[in-house]
Amino acid sequence: MPELPEVETVANGVNDRVRGQRIESVWLSSKPQTFKTPAAEMEQDLAGCRIIQVRRVGKHIVFDLENGDARSGVLLQWIVHLGMTGRLLVCSPEVPLPAHTHAVLGLSSGRELRFVDPRRFGRLAIFRMENESVEPSHQSTAQGFQGPGQEPLSIALADFQKLFRGRHLPIKSALLNQKLLHGVGNIYADESLFRAGIRPKRIAGRLRKAELERLHVSIQTVLREAIKLGGSSVSDYVDADGVRGFFQLQHRVYMRTGQPCLVCGTPIRKIVLGGRSTHYCPHCQR
DNA sequence: CATGTTTCCTGACAGC
DNA sequence: TGCTGTCAGGAAACAT
The missing domain is CATH 3.20.190.10 (MutM-like, N-terminal)
Incomplete structure (x- = not known):
C-alpha cells in the first residue's frame, strides 16, 4: 500500500x-x-x-x-x-x-x-x-494541484501542534486524515507512534506538548528513512523499475503482532482502530 | 461541523 | 483439488 x-x-x-x-x-x-x-x-x-x-x-x-x-x-x-x-x-x-x-x-x-x-x-x-502571469512583478504564486492538508516533511512544529488542537479522535485516525496531514498511511502512522511512544488510540487533542514534539520528529525520521530505503514492500508495491523497497525490514510494530517488541520484549499487540489494523507495544507506548 | 461507518474492488489465503 | 468465505485498505460518500 x-x-x-x-x-x-x-x-x-x-x-x-x-x-x-x-x-x-x-x-x-x-x-x-x-x-x-x-x-x-x-x-x-x-x-x-x-x-x-x-x-x-x-x-x-x-x-x-x-x-x-x-x-x-x-x-x-x-x-x-x-x-x-x-x-x-x-x-x-x-x-x-x-x-x-x-x-x-x-x-x-x-x-x-x-x-x-x-x-x-x-x-x-x-x-x-x-497560468498566473497576471502579476509580473511577483513570482508566480501558482501552486497547481494541492491536497487540503500539510506536507509532513516540511511542516513546522507549531503548525503540527495546531493540527490536533481540540480534536476528539484517536491520534492515529488524525494522522491518517489526509485533510490534516499528507501522505501518512497505516504503516507509517503505526511506526511513527511507536517511535514517539504514544498509544494509537490516545485522543489527539489531549496529547501533551512534549508528546507532539516527539511525534513531529518521529514522523519525519520514519518517512525520511523509508524514502532512503526505497519504501516498504508489503503487498505488491514496486517502484517504476519493478524493484521492491526495503523499509519493511525496519518495521518495529507493523505486521509484527505477537512478536517481541524490539525495545522491551513485550509482545506487539494488534487492534482495529477506525477500521484499520493497528499495531503497538503496550509497554513502550502510553 | 466533527466523527464514525460503509463502500468500492480483487488477490491471497484459510478451511473444508 | 477446488470451491467458498473472509480479509485487506485509501479516501469518498453517506450517516450520526
Whole structure:
C-alpha cells in the first residue's frame, strides 16, 4: 500500500524516465470509476503534451504538462493516485500488457508509461490551472494541484501542534486524515507512534506538548528513512523499475503482532482502530 | 461541523 | 483439488 515514501520513490523513478518527453498516444480502459476526469476528456487533454516533470504531492503523483499551445496559458497536470495496488511502469511496448492495465501513454522515446491497478482503488484525474502571469512583478504564486492538508516533511512544529488542537479522535485516525496531514498511511502512522511512544488510540487533542514534539520528529525520521530505503514492500508495491523497497525490514510494530517488541520484549499487540489494523507495544507506548 | 461507518474492488489465503 | 468465505485498505460518500 503506497504511502508517502513509496509514492515519492515511484514519482522520482518515473520522473527520471519520462521527463521532457512528449505524449504521442493515449489509451484508457473503460473502467469509469478510475477516472475522476471523464476518460474521453482526459485522453484529449493528455495527447500531445510534453511532460515537464513528475513529482509527489501528498500521496499523489503529479505530472506537470505543457500542452504546446503557449498562448492558451493553461498548465495541465495529470494526477495519479495509486490507491492500494496501483503501479506506474515505464517499459517497451513489446512487453505484454498486464491484466488490469487502465492507462497506456505512448512516449516520444518509444517507450510506454503504464498504469496498472488490479483492485481499482487508484484514481486518475486532470487538474487545470490558470497560468498566473497576471502579476509580473511577483513570482508566480501558482501552486497547481494541492491536497487540503500539510506536507509532513516540511511542516513546522507549531503548525503540527495546531493540527490536533481540540480534536476528539484517536491520534492515529488524525494522522491518517489526509485533510490534516499528507501522505501518512497505516504503516507509517503505526511506526511513527511507536517511535514517539504514544498509544494509537490516545485522543489527539489531549496529547501533551512534549508528546507532539516527539511525534513531529518521529514522523519525519520514519518517512525520511523509508524514502532512503526505497519504501516498504508489503503487498505488491514496486517502484517504476519493478524493484521492491526495503523499509519493511525496519518495521518495529507493523505486521509484527505477537512478536517481541524490539525495545522491551513485550509482545506487539494488534487492534482495529477506525477500521484499520493497528499495531503497538503496550509497554513502550502510553 | 466533527466523527464514525460503509463502500468500492480483487488477490491471497484459510478451511473444508 | 477446488470451491467458498473472509480479509485487506485509501479516501469518498453517506450517516450520526
